[in-house]
Amino acid sequence: MDCESVVRGICRHIFSVYSRQRLICEERMFQQRRRQQNFGVYLLAYHLLQNEYIPPVTLAAILFQMAVFLGFVPPIGPWKTREMCLLPSRIIAHHEWIRLLASVVMHVDDMHLYYNMVSLLWKGRRLERRLGSWRFLLILLVFAVASSGGIVALSVLATDVFHLHYLALMHQCAIGFSGVLFALKVLHTTYFPYEDSLLLGWMPIPSRYACWAELLLIQFLTPEASFIGHLSGILVGLLYTKGPLKYFVDLLESIMPLSFGLPGEVGSSQHYGYRRTSSSTRGATGSRNWGSGTTGFFSGGDRASYGWRTDQGRYEAYTGGLSEEEQMRRATEESLRYRSRTTPNAPPYPDNDDLYRYR
Structure with a gap:
């Protein structure tokens, strides 16, 4: 036995001991953080x-991922992060396919859950209303599997083809819903192309470049974030809008039964799900403001053009610059106003007899 092999054996033993100790310390810190901090969960509930x-x-x-984070789903509870995280080497070598889905609905801490779910809330309200609930559910499931599979594929490509072994992508654990959110971001900019995004809340950028700018910005601000995971989500979104993934979702939608009671056709404006019961003025006009909030580093809304909307003039010639919700509201008001003018049985104002009767 030569000296070099002895040194390698000692170094390998030291590295394995160090890795085990680091894993134990991380698990203890993770459990302590979970016990002490749930502020993000309360903020999300608010x-x-x-x-x-x-x-x-x-x-x-959103509720399912909150339940997973709080430990109400034992098979994929927060204490099983190491067993369920997206680890490409384990998926390829041991065929642990459950990691492809389980890792998507798990989060590192409460603020990780909060930011992802607020982003899902903002994107989901607009996309689900436009696509319909059943199709939106299929898209979420397909995007979850495809984004996880994309991480594995990109890791193998970087390691085996481009020989970027120093990145250790095959041995990086990833969890979180961010990949699906980036794919939904691509869909949102496709279905709502006339809305600019604000970088850091004040810098307008074209919607077509929003996902790429967000990818670079998040990686710059949080280097520990999964760049491969976010990039995979963008590629999945492009595969849906530009490639064959949309046809696969169409196929699933056509062959799977539609008798689950999920509401919503494409463009459906029916109100299902959770709604606050309130008699305030805010409750009467709340449906007009869908998607007007801010999430993460970007915010979307009906803002003035900054020179990138090439078809904005032609678009506003047909819509008057109004959103779909505002057009529907105005059409409803005009219909009611026309009916009140053509129906003489119900006078718009009470006469003198009615006034005396109510005094």
């Missing part, structure tokens, strides 16, 4: 209660 309407699939996805 946001849910403050919203006038949350579509059913969006609400169910």
Whole structure:
């Protein structure tokens, strides 16, 4: 036995001991943090209660991930992060396919859960209303599997093809809903192309570049974030809008039964799911403001153009610059006003006899 092999054996033993000790310390710190901090969960619950309407699939996805984080789903509880995280080497070598889905609905801490779920709340309210609840559910499931599979594929590509072994992508554990959120971000910018995004809340950028700018910004601010996971989500979104993934979802939607009671056709404006019962003025006009909040580093809304909307003039010529909700509200008001003018049986104002009767 030569000296070099002895040194390698000693170094390997030291590294294994160090890895085990580090794993134990991380698990202890993780458990202590979970016991001491749940502020993000309370803040998320407050946001849910403050919203006038949350579509059913969006609400169910948020509540399920909250339940997973709080330990109400034992098979994928927070204490099983190491066993369920997305680890490409384990998936390929040991065929642990459960990691592809379980890792998507698990989160590191309460604030990780909070930011992801607020982003899902904002995107889901608009996309589910436009696509319908049943199709939106299929999209979430397909995006979850596809984004996880994309992480594994990109890790193998970087390691075996480009020989980027120093990145150790095959041995990085990843959890969280961020990949699906980036894919939904691509869908949102596709279905709502006339809305600019604000970088850091004040810098307007074209919607088509919003996901790429957010990818670079998040990686710059939080280097420990999974760049491969976020990139995989963007690629999955592009595969849906530009590639074959949309046809796969169409196929699933056509062959799977539609008798689960999920509401919503494409473009449906029916109100299902969670709605606060309130008689205030805010409750009467709350449905007009869908998607007007801010999430993460970007915010969308009906803002003035900054020179990137090439078809904005032609678009506003047909819509008057109004959103779909405002167009529907105005059409309803015009219909009621026309009916009141053509129906003489119900006078718009009480006469003198009615006034004396109510005194």
